[in-house]
Structures are given as C-alpha cells and as structure tokens.
Amino acid sequence: MHILMFSDQHADSLGGVQVSLRLQKRFLEQDGHTVTVCAPRMHRDHVGSPGYIDTPSVPITLDREYSMTLVGRRADRFLDAALATRPPVDIVHVQADYWGAMLGYRYAARHGIRAVHTFHNHMEFGLEQVVPVPAVAIRALLWWQHRVLKPARSVLAPSAWAYLNELALRADASTAPSGHFASLLERNGVAADVEVILTGADDSVVEQVLRDAVPHSGDRPLFVWMGRMSSEKRILEYLDAIRLSGVDAEFRLYGAGLLLKKAQSFVREHGLDGRVVFAGKVPYQEALTAIASADALVQTSIGFETQGMTVFEAAALGTPSIVSDPNIAGELPNGVYWQPADGSVPALAEAIRSVAADVASGSALVVEPQTSRAFRQSSQTARMIGVYERVLARR
Incomplete structure (x- = not known):
C-alpha cells in the first residue's frame, strides 16, 4: 500500500504526535509499505526525508518550530503535483485537526480515496488553555472549516466536538491513541466505534x-x-x-x-x-x-x-x-x-x-x-494495517 499521512506539523518538529508519525512511518515501511507524510514546511534546519511532502507555509510561533499551510486551490495544486511523480495513493490517513486535516480530506475527496482518521488532540481543553475567548475561537474555526470542507455535515451544536465530528464524518474509520480519549470522543458524539491503537515504543x-x-x-x-x-x-x-x-x-x-x-x-x-x-x-x-x-x-x-x-x-x-x-x-x-x-x-x-x-x-x-x-510499535502497526485493510475491503 501507499499510505498518505497528513499532519498539522512537520514530523521533524517537537511533539508527541510527531514522534508517533515517525515511528508509524518507519514500521510501516519495514513491513513493505510506502508512506508519504504531508505537512507544512518547517522554517528552521531539520533532517527532512524523501518521504515527506513539505507544503508552502508560514511560521506561527516565535521560535519558528511550528508553521501552517493556507488551505485552498493553490495548496491543492501543489499537493497534486508533488504526488503525481509518486506511486498511486491507496489510502489517506489524517492525523491532524486543522490545515493538515483540511488538505487531507480535500485530497481524498478529489481523488475518490478512502480515509482513516486518528484523533490526537483534545481540542476543547487545548483551546481553553491557549485562547482568551474559546467560544469565539471555535465559532471562527467552524466558519473556516465549512468554507474549505463543503458541504457541512455535522448536526451537533457548535462546539469543538462538532468541529471534530465534521472530520470523523469524512473518514471511513476512526482511531485514538488511548482508551480514555476514545471514550471521550464517543461520549461527545464525535464518532462511534473509535478503535484504540497506542503509540508503541520502538x-x-x-x-x-x-x-x-x-x-x-x-x-x-x-x-x-x-x-x-x-x-x-x-x-x-x-x-x-x-x-x-x-x-x-x-x-x-x-x-x-x-x-x-x-x-x-x-x-x-x-x-x-x-x-x-x-x-x-x-x-x-x-x-x-x-x-x-x-x-x-x-x-x-x-x-x-x-x-x-x-x-x-x-x-x-x-x-x-x-x-x-x-x-x-x-x-x-x-x-x-x-x-x-x-x-x-x-x-x-x-x-x-x-x-x-x-x-x-x-x-x-x-x-x-x-x-x-502491546507496548511495542510493531504490534500497533500490525493493528493499524488491519484497519487499512478493512477500510479498503469495503470497496
């Protein structure tokens, strides 16, 4: 399989999700699969990899560790051109909530490719911690999401959970890296039957x-x-x-x-x-x-x-x-x-x-x-491959 992963931040940047992405990529490749990771270009020196697609971006933190890609037709064309020289994509795996998620689902919809979503981010809690007026922020995010992902599908009341539900409704399967987070997503109506797949140790x-x-x-x-x-x-x-x-x-x-x-x-x-x-x-x-x-x-x-x-x-x-x-x-x-x-x-x-x-x-x-x-990445990768295969078998 050729798995196209989407992330909000480059896999070489600092963070637990990024560690998880790097591990997943390596173990999937060891199993014989091709993995391409699409994420915003970093604005500091980093290792990089031929297996990455770095989309045009602007830095969003003072230390230039993190950046964002402006979602739109220009970014879509850039991504299509970058992937035109690579093997056909079999499945899209979105591990993002913001620009990475929007790019991923737009790509999947354009090319008729099935998608898996891994939820990493407790968005409601995160917004409360870093945004002065969280209610206004989520309204703005929902407005933006509805502009770049059409049509709107969620029937939940405006909230962080509605925002995540919009993403889950575009996926053919949903996973989470812990039991407690999977239960939280299910209780708040984001997705049903969220499968737990841990980030294993190498x-x-x-x-x-x-x-x-x-x-x-x-x-x-x-x-x-x-x-x-x-x-x-x-x-x-x-x-x-x-x-x-x-x-x-x-x-x-x-x-x-x-x-x-x-x-x-x-x-x-x-x-x-x-x-x-x-x-x-x-x-x-x-x-x-x-x-x-x-x-x-x-x-x-x-x-x-x-x-x-x-x-x-x-x-x-x-x-x-x-x-x-x-x-x-x-x-x-x-x-x-x-x-x-x-x-x-x-x-x-x-x-x-x-x-x-x-x-x-x-x-x-x-x-x-x-x-x-269960604590090893090899075990968790085997379980994720099982998710991919079930999703692709529904065709």
Whole structure:
C-alpha cells in the first residue's frame, strides 16, 4: 500500500504526535509499505526525508518550530503535483485537526480515496488553555472549516466536538491513541466505534536501551520530565512543586517550547539551579536512555493528553512514573506508578517528597520491564494495517 499521512506539523518538529508519525512511518515501511507524510514546511534546519511532502507555509510561533499551510486551490495544486511523480495513493490517513486535516480530506475527496482518521488532540481543553475567548475561537474555526470542507455535515451544536465530528464524518474509520480519549470522543458524539491503537515504543531501541542503560547510582534521586514547555503541560506548576517539595534531588527537564525562558527564570529566581537541569531536546534513543536511567519519570499535565506515550515508554523500560493525570493513570498496569492525591501543586510536591524518600530508603517501586507486545510499535502497526485493510475491503 501507499499510505498518505497528513499532519498539522512537520514530523521533524517537537511533539508527541510527531514522534508517533515517525515511528508509524518507519514500521510501516519495514513491513513493505510506502508512506508519504504531508505537512507544512518547517522554517528552521531539520533532517527532512524523501518521504515527506513539505507544503508552502508560514511560521506561527516565535521560535519558528511550528508553521501552517493556507488551505485552498493553490495548496491543492501543489499537493497534486508533488504526488503525481509518486506511486498511486491507496489510502489517506489524517492525523491532524486543522490545515493538515483540511488538505487531507480535500485530497481524498478529489481523488475518490478512502480515509482513516486518528484523533490526537483534545481540542476543547487545548483551546481553553491557549485562547482568551474559546467560544469565539471555535465559532471562527467552524466558519473556516465549512468554507474549505463543503458541504457541512455535522448536526451537533457548535462546539469543538462538532468541529471534530465534521472530520470523523469524512473518514471511513476512526482511531485514538488511548482508551480514555476514545471514550471521550464517543461520549461527545464525535464518532462511534473509535478503535484504540497506542503509540508503541520502538522495539529495537527499547531492546538496545534495556541492554545498555546504566541505572542511576548518584547520591540524590533522579527525576526526569519530558515534553513541550507550554502551559497545558504545567511546566511552571511542576517547577513550583519542586520548589515547594524542598527535596534534594536532580530534576532533569528534556524539551523546549514557548515557556522555556520563563521556566529558566523561575529556576534562577528561586535558587533551584543546583537541582533543576534543562537538558534540551534530544533524539528518541537518548530520551529513552534518560528514562531508563532515572529513578522516576514525572508526568504533569492534567486533562490535556490524549495518550500516555512517555509513561508507557517508562513502563516498557522498567522505570516507575509519577502520574498527575488520572486518565493516563487508568491506562497503566498496577504497580508502575505513583499518583498525587489531587491536581494541586502541593499534592505534586508531596508526591515528589514521598517518591524521593522511597528511593532513598530503597523501597521505591520495582517495575519489571513490560515486554508485552502491546507496548511495542510493531504490534500497533500490525493493528493499524488491519484497519487499512478493512477500510479498503469495503470497496
């Protein structure tokens, strides 16, 4: 098969969805399929790949990490020309909500190709976090969506769920990367029978890291945090919890984002320099090695994540996690995580103190590496191929 994937952001940019896309592409190609990823052109140096189609774009963040493509006939013509020299597309896989989704469904409709949609984004929560007047924003998004995807099909009241429902109604199958997000989509009428397909950990990298990683052996506990440094990830709340905990430990933060400078200022202003280390963005294998070497991974966002990718990776690597989001905790097997009493900063600080004490006393959770195929990308890719084949068989 030739699978044409659509994303709102380039696969080489920072983010969990992008990690998922890169893994899916590689494992599908290892299985003999052709995968092309269509996304807006990046405006900073990046690796790139012949398997990418970079559509014309404009940057939308100050760090030029993220960009957008203006949806319209010009973009359609660009995409058609780029694909004219490639093998015929068998199936469109939309893993986007905005311009990527619009381009994808316009392409599928023009060429009569079936489509699969993977929902990654809890749009309602995200808009509430980053937009001053969410109700106005969703009205504007619905207006734009109805202009570029005609005709409108959803009968839901105007909302983020109606916006997502418009996308689901154009797909022949819908998937989500976690059980709790699939249930949320179904309860709000976005789609029925949303299949759960996790983002798995890279089989070969996990095996190599398990062979080579050196457990942390320092005098102080080592906590690792990974993600985009933005408000919905609660990075500043995490730093405040570190301050409040008073724990003498090393807290390594991997990633970057719009709140990086503010986070660095917070650390300096509160004298946390000796405990908090900003480790920057690192390649996937180095990230897994960092998780495997830590005493605990810390997950801090609440209500935003649609998958628990890093905590699943931690479980696969034998590292326990502090999990702030009860939905993500509910996806994990028992005995691999601690959970704060509630979503407050003091509760997170108390959890950090408790875990540090357990580590110091030698009574921390012992997690047996979860070698189940369910946590491996090879297993999840096989399940996604099954979705593609069912959709194509309906012709």
